[in-house]
Amino acid sequence: MKRPLSWQIATVVDVRPETAKVKTFTLELPDWTPHRAGQHYDVRLTAPDGYQAQRSYSVASEPERNKEIDLTVEHLEDGEVSSYLHDVVIPGDQIEVRGPIGGYFVWESARGGSLLLIAGGSGIVPLMSMIRHRAAAGSTVPTRLLYSSRTPEDVIYYEELQKRRAIDKGIEVFHTFTRARPSGWTGYVRRIDHQMLREVAEPLGEGLQAFICGPTLFVEAAANALVQTGIKPEQIRTERFGPTGGSS
Amino acid sequence: MADRFISRGFLGKRRQPDVAGRVPPGQYVVNDFPVLSAGPTPRTPLDQWTFTIEGVVGESLKWSWHEFLQLPTQTFVVDIHCVTKWSKLDTRWQGVSVDTLFEHVELDPQAVYVIAFCDGGYTTNIPLADVINGQAFVAYNYDDRPLAPEHGGPARLVVPHLYFWKSAKWIRGLRLVETDRPGFWESLGYHNRGDPWKEQRYSGD
Numbered sequence: 001m002k003r004p005l006s007w008q009i010a011t012v013v014d015v016r017p018e019t020a021k022v023k024t025f026t027l028e029l030p031d032w033t034p035h036r037a038g039q040h041y042d043v044r045l046t047a048p049d050g051y052q053a054q055r056s057y058s059v060a061s062e063p064e065r066n067k068e069i070d071l072t073v074e075h076l077e078d079g080e081v082s083s084y085l086h087d088v089v090i091p092g093d094q095i096e097v098r099g100p101i102g103g104y105f106v107w108e109s110a111r112g113g114s115l116l117l118i119a120g121g122s123g124i125v126p127l128m129s130m131i132r133h134r135a136a137a138g139s140t141v142p143t144r145l146l147y148s149s150r151t152p153e154d155v156i157y158y159e160e161l162q163k164r165r166a167i168d169k170g171i172e173v174f175h176t177f178t179r180a181r182p183s184g185w186t187g188y189v190r191r192i193d194h195q196m197l198r199e200v201a202e203p204l205g206e207g208l209q210a211f212i213c214g215p216t217l218f219v220e221a222a223a224n225a226l227v228q229t230g231i232k233p234e235q236i237r238t239e240r241f242g243p244t245g246g247s248s
Numbered sequence: 249m250a251d252r253f254i255s256r257g258f259l260g261k262r263r264q265p266d267v268a269g270r271v272p273p274g275q276y277v278v279n280d281f282p283v284l285s286a287g288p289t290p291r292t293p294l295d296q297w298t299f300t301i302e303g304v305v306g307e308s309l310k311w312s313w314h315e316f317l318q319l320p321t322q323t324f325v326v327d328i329h330c331v332t333k334w335s336k337l338d339t340r341w342q343g344v345s346v347d348t349l350f351e352h353v354e355l356d357p358q359a360v361y362v363i364a365f366c367d368g369g370y371t372t373n374i375p376l377a378d379v380i381n382g383q384a385f386v387a388y389n390y391d392d393r394p395l396a397p398e399h400g401g402p403a404r405l406v407v408p409h410l411y412f413w414k415s416a417k418w419i420r421g422l423r424l425v426e427t428d429r430p431g432f433w434e435s436l437g438y439h440n441r442g443d444p445w446k447e448q449r450y451s452g453d
Binding site (some may be wrong): 004005009042044045046047048050051052053054055056078080084088093094096100101103104105166216219220223224226227233234236237238241242 | 252253254255256257258259260261262273274275276282285286287289290332333368369383390398406411432433435436437449450451453
């Protein structure tokens with residue numbers, strides 16, 4: 001029997017806005033174990049009469065940070081748990097969590113290789129953990145992030161990504177905007193497609209490891225297009241969330 | 249025992265009072281159909297698709313897609329529960345009961361587990377007792393239409409009383425085995441059996 005993953009009561013030590021709809025919550029954990037970049041935690045809320053709701057959130061921070069994790073959470077319209085986190089939770093509050101969870105959508109610097117990270121919207125969160133882990137571990141593996149957002153205002157971690165592309169060795173960041181572009185923008189302004197993936201992936205060579213995270217349809221499209229560029233399915237790991245957009 | 253922890257200011261939305269008894273602990277009801285899988289969606293042309301029953305059976309068996317469609321079809325309306333917390337009620341499938349498939353082979357009494365194996369390399373292990381007696385089926389239609397590739401088409405296993413990762417997408421066969429061996433997610437920290445009513449999400453739950 002493996003050690004059960006126990007619930008623990010974390011303390012919120014910081015809450016900060018990332019975009020209009022996204023906040024990062026820093027939690028201090030009494031029973032901390034380092035996560036692997038890409039893993040998530042479960043959050044459980046309990047009402048006075050015992051009613052409970054649970055959701056999973058990816059860890060945004062690097063595992064090198066001691067006793068603390070950042071969870072970056074998008075406020076979903078009508079979201080039972082995300083609404084509570086966004087509208088109610090302030091520093092000093094306590095939140096019940098357990099984790100880290102998930103052993104496949106993970107990257108560790110020891111693995112090396114070159115990295116292709118593809119994010120749609122808040123799908124950036126587990127990939128940001130990988131980027132931060134890469135820097136904290138002193139890794140310089142060639143890394144390219146392709147990040148699709150609706151508008152410039154929707155880009156999470158924009159400042160930090162700008163800083164990292166300047167300072168972290170061997171990392172390149174490509175944004176694409178699907179609804180509105182910044183003024184003077186000369187980069188990509190469309191949904192991720194075969195051509196874009198080829199341009200971004202090619203310099204990484206054949207042995208790359210790809211991680212794709214975002215809404216279901218985004219991941220489906222990006223993964224299929226990536227396979228078409230000649231990347232083998234076993235080089236591609238995906239994490240999907242959210243509705244299918246009505247189709248089933 | 250410590251007092252139960254209460255989340256300050258949390259009341260919950262409780263949108264589903266009428267279905268309360270059908271939703272396992274920690275789950276919430278969705279109306280759409282989320283997709284979760286670990287890699288790209290595999291695509292096997294139907295003329296190359298086969299379904300195999302192998303392992304500790306008298307003689308292993310293989311159906312082509314055409315032959316598989318000739319097997320007796322049933323309609324199943326079931327509630328499904330994903331370990332990522334969503335549940336979907338009254339999903340409607342057509343396919344072949346695992347009982348029907350097993351009528352065509354001789355089950356060895358030594359067989360106590362089945363391994364579902366799939367395009368893309370996915371596997372999941374399930375006690376034999378959990379897939380017989382009307383508890384599991386191989387589906388190729390969803391809502392009267394061919395099952396979409398992202399949902400596991402052309403065919404997926406459905407074992408509605410266990411967490412949905414046991415309902416292997418892109419299934420290509422069942423292997424009967426004498427000893428249990430963890431499958432894909434079962435080797436990566438998820439529970440070996442995955443009963444949603446006991447909230448068996450992760451190893452040790």
